[in-house]
Amino acid sequence: MLSQAIWYDQTSKRGRPSRTVLESRHRLCKHEAKTKAFKDQGSGGPGEPMNQAQATETVPRPLLACEGVSKHYGAVAAVSNLSLDVRPGEVLGIGGPNGAGKTTLFDVITGLTALDQGRVMFDGRDITNAKPQTLCHMGLVRTFQLNAGYDTLTARDNVLVGAYFGHRNIVIPGLRLSAQAKRRAEAAMDLVGLADIRNTVVKTLPVYQRKLLMMASALASEPKLLMMDEPVGGLNPHEIDDVMKLVERVRGAGITIVLIEHVMRFLVALSDRVMIMHHGEKIYEGSSAGLVRDKTVVEVYLGTGASLRLKNLIEERQAR
Numbered sequence: 001m002l003s004q005a006i007w008y009d010q011t012s013k014r015g016r017p018s019r020t021v022l023e024s025r026h027r028l029c030k031h032e033a034k035t036k037a038f039k040d041q042g043s044g045g046p047g048e049p050m051n052q053a054q055a056t057e058t059v060p061r062p063l064l065a066c067e068g069v070s071k072h073y074g075a076v077a078a079v080s081n082l083s084l085d086v087r088p089g090e091v092l093g094i095g096g097p098n099g100a101g102k103t104t105l106f107d108v109i110t111g112l113t114a115l116d117q118g119r120v121m122f123d124g125r126d127i128t129n130a131k132p133q134t135l136c137h138m139g140l141v142r143t144f145q146l147n148a149g150y151d152t153l154t155a156r157d158n159v160l161v162g163a164y165f166g167h168r169n170i171v172i173p174g175l176r177l178s179a180q181a182k183r184r185a186e187a188a189m190d191l192v193g194l195a196d197i198r199n200t201v202v203k204t205l206p207v208y209q210r211k212l213l214m215m216a217s218a219l220a221s222e223p224k225l226l227m228m229d230e231p232v233g234g235l236n237p238h239e240i241d242d243v244m245k246l247v248e249r250v251r252g253a254g255i256t257i258v259l260i261e262h263v264m265r266f267l268v269a270l271s272d273r274v275m276i277m278h279h280g281e282k283i284y285e286g287s288s289a290g291l292v293r294d295k296t297v298v299e300v301y302l303g304t305g306a307s308l309r310l311k312n313l314i315e316e317r318q319a320r
Helices: 002-012 019-042 052-057 102-109 132-138 155-165 179-192 207-219 237-252 264-270 295-302 304-319
Strands: 064-073 076-086 091-095 117-122 140-143 225-229 256-260 273-278 281-286
Touching: 064 102, 076 102, 076 117, 076 281, 091 102, 091 264, 102 225, 102 256, 132 140, 140 207, 155 179, 155 207, 179 207, 179 237, 207 225, 207 237, 237 256, 237 264, 256 264, 264 304, 273 295, 281 295, 295 304
Parallel strands: 091 256, 091 273, 140 225, 225 256
Antiparallel strands: 064 076, 064 117, 273 281
């Protein structure tokens, strides 16, 4: 997927559109025709009423769906009857106070922790309590708050592990890495900007580059959905800006993203929708602009001062 995205960028810069571009335009025209027919029928326009199957075709199926998910630790509800949908191609940002249940939600979705109640669907399949490695091979991957890596290996070798073992189930590893795995690793390192340090031993890397390395390892498996837990935690403002640009590039490669973050300027700048959790429950879901107007969110999470600063930031971005 990443190598295809890079190839597409190169071909689209030429004066003559590629075959892929022409086919995409053809599909777009067909989609617009279907949308117009649907609107005409829904407003009393020409055409016969649509049946339920036809109406369903116009609504994209969620890539990820959580239905009434709950996880308890004794009497404490870390996640309580939470439901959410993530549409293909979007960025969903999740915020909330420490202990709100954000990471636990990631854990039950990605199979690290078994949920107590509810169901998780991914790409139309029930993945409730599936194993993490199974989900990775299906295209659902995640990164963690703490930087994970093999300290004694080079950056390139770390990413090759993700490219080789993360892409599909390897029952009996071969004596050599496949050419496809090497291409995926190189494309991922190019995307995150680590090509220049590919031969550097990981234990010598600073926090920022170790975070990028973890993202590259996840991307090398060619995921459909990338879940990132506090990707800019501990970074300085300049590094945060760089990761913002990286997330935009990842999205441009066609990868759906769900991220947890406390740095609100990062969260609201990148997210199509924002969800705020508190005591394991969803207390807000909607646009970034609506976030600062929600009294509950301001009271339990943002505070008056932070909400005003965030409001000014959103207005400045909208005015550009």
